[in-house]
Amino acid sequence: MVDIEGRRATWSGEDGSRRSFLRVGAAGAIGLSLPEWLQLKAQGRATEGKAKSVIQLWMAGGPPQTDTFDPKPEAGEDFSGPLRRAINTTVQGTRVGELLPLLAKQADKYTIIRSMTHNNNSHETAAYIMQTGTMPAAELAYPAVGAIVAFKKGEAGYQGSLPPYITLTNPLGRFSEAGFLGNNYKTFAPGGDPSSSQFRVQGFIPPRGMTAQRIQERRSLLEAVDALGRQAEKQEPLRAMQAYQEKAYGLILGDARKAFDLSEEKEEPRKKYGANAFGQSCLLARRLVEHGVPFITVNDGGWDTHRGNFETMQRKLPILDAAFAALLEDLAQRGLLETTIVTWYGEFGRTPRVALEPPWFGGRHHYGNCFSAVVAGGGFKGGKLLGASDYRGENVRERPVYPWDLAASIYKLLGIDPNGRLPHPQGCVAYVSPVAGGTLQSGGMLTEIM
Numbered sequence: 001m002v003d004i005e006g007r008r009a010t011w012s013g014e015d016g017s018r019r020s021f022l023r024v025g026a027a028g029a030i031g032l033s034l035p036e037w038l039q040l041k042a043q044g045r046a047t048e049g050k051a052k053s054v055i056q057l058w059m060a061g062g063p064p065q066t067d068t069f070d071p072k073p074e075a076g077e078d079f080s081g082p083l084r085r086a087i088n089t090t091v092q093g094t095r096v097g098e099l100l101p102l103l104a105k106q107a108d109k110y111t112i113i114r115s116m117t118h119n120n121n122s123h124e125t126a127a128y129i130m131q132t133g134t135m136p137a138a139e140l141a142y143p144a145v146g147a148i149v150a151f152k153k154g155e156a157g158y159q160g161s162l163p164p165y166i167t168l169t170n171p172l173g174r175f176s177e178a179g180f181l182g183n184n185y186k187t188f189a190p191g192g193d194p195s196s197s198q199f200r201v202q203g204f205i206p207p208r209g210m211t212a213q214r215i216q217e218r219r220s221l222l223e224a225v226d227a228l229g230r231q232a233e234k235q236e237p238l239r240a241m242q243a244y245q246e247k248a249y250g251l252i253l254g255d256a257r258k259a260f261d262l263s264e265e266k267e268e269p270r271k272k273y274g275a276n277a278f279g280q281s282c283l284l285a286r287r288l289v290e291h292g293v294p295f296i297t298v299n300d301g302g303w304d305t306h307r308g309n310f311e312t313m314q315r316k317l318p319i320l321d322a323a324f325a326a327l328l329e330d331l332a333q334r335g336l337l338e339t340t341i342v343t344w345y346g347e348f349g350r351t352p353r354v355a356l357e358p359p360w361f362g363g364r365h366h367y368g369n370c371f372s373a374v375v376a377g378g379g380f381k382g383g384k385l386l387g388a389s390d391y392r393g394e395n396v397r398e399r400p401v402y403p404w405d406l407a408a409s410i411y412k413l414l415g416i417d418p419n420g421r422l423p424h425p426q427g428c429v430a431y432v433s434p435v436a437g438g439t440l441q442s443g444g445m446l447t448e449i450m
Helices: 018-028 123-132 145-155 212-232 236-253 256-260 267-273 277-290 309-333 403-413
Strands: 002-005 008-011 053-059 086-088 095-097 110-116 165-168 295-300 340-345 371-376 384-386 396-398
Touching: 053 145, 053 277, 110 396, 110 403, 123 145, 123 403, 145 165, 145 295, 145 403, 165 277, 256 277, 267 277, 267 309, 277 295, 277 309, 309 340, 340 403
Parallel strands: 053 295, 053 340, 110 384, 165 295
Antiparallel strands: 002 008, 086 095, 110 371, 340 371
């Protein structure tokens, strides 16, 4: 490996140095972990779609549909619990839960899907199903929709200075987002709390005390080290790494790092989103859209409410309401909603009947039979309802929507052919949307709202 002390470099290691020099080229000089996403390779082209970006609001744990976008007050207290009211929205005939008054005012901008279904109640499996838009199969560990979008945007010549797939701020954790596409297409998750004044993005923002001049000095040292490596080994990967290093330095010395700098935002809009991690992550997602990032996931946990469901809703729903409503309004005012898809859902919903018995005392359990999702922008119509649940919210009454129907619709609006194929390392047939293979029951793409 290469050891750097001051301005001296020594080269050692029995692995022939290529791997070591790649590691030092990425991290040795200033601690920068060169993202694998810099090595995206063009293998084809995607067409131009209505949408350019996706913001996925991911409610990890499974949000309760009957307390949010499919309230059932008429079903009685055994189902509504203490949240007994549904409130009218700006769209006639559409009601939402009583703790979402700000989203009620933005209802013309989104469609509520009240008939999502996949009948799986396991966190890991259901998260895989909703994130990839397919059912599990032993021979195909599918990538998440965000990874496929990153791959396809790479095919189309994505030249952005930021990763094409970013998760704010922690990775999803339930499965490998990249699947068979490989680690080049894993999401970039900066970690940390964007609502904190100490928020920093490792690898994009220099460590404290590291000035631009010091970075440039160490960059010169890195170039000298890499020159030594190229002399020792005339390998194409080393030559290619120079371009990736240039791009990596562009992230920390150029304009890309400004995308994560929320101090550039005025105080009033920051307050509107909410002084909390979820609200500021939604604001940050809007900034990343402005910087051309194709797919952003805002990962919000804490929705697994087996116990204390209503206490948790009293805490979480006002935060969701403020941030989601501000995001929709902000995107619309900036002319970005037309080209930005916004989605809201988790791996499943919660049981419509409240678990009043001990040890739950007012909880809701996992429920994949019938639950809700919200879509907005990027070609999805606003002010609509799609599908319906029954009187108590226990079953799909009309127009079932499966996760692969939703995923295929998102691909279509992005200009990605759902029937196209993806490269698989073992040569398996892998469609962009597996429903194209005709092996999954489908309600069809969401053409009613596209």
